[in-house]
Amino acid sequence: MAEPLKNRLHDYEAGWLTLLLKMGVAGEKDLQDAQNRVAQAAIDETNQKREQRRSKRRKREG
Numbered sequence: 001m002a003e004p005l006k007n008r009l010h011d012y013e014a015g016w017l018t019l020l021l022k023m024g025v026a027g028e029k030d031l032q033d034a035q036n037r038v039a040q041a042a043i044d045e046t047n048q049k050r051e052q053r054r055s056k057r058r059k060r061e062g
Contacts, residue, residue, distance in 0.1 A: 017031045026034075 017035055020026050021028060021031055
């Protein structure tokens with residue numbers, strides 16, 4: 001059976017940064033930096049997968 005589709009780029013649950021902030025575990029700047037790192041990692045992964053697909057297509061065409 002296929003895995004349900006997600007409209008999120010990563011596996012983190014919504015609200016996890018807010019929870020850490022409210023608990024006093026991390027400051028807002030730290031959490032923003034963490035969110036940016038997670039987002040950039042997701043972008044990098046998407047770009048890598050895209051490039052792999054393009055590479056396979058080029059090999060088939062060439």
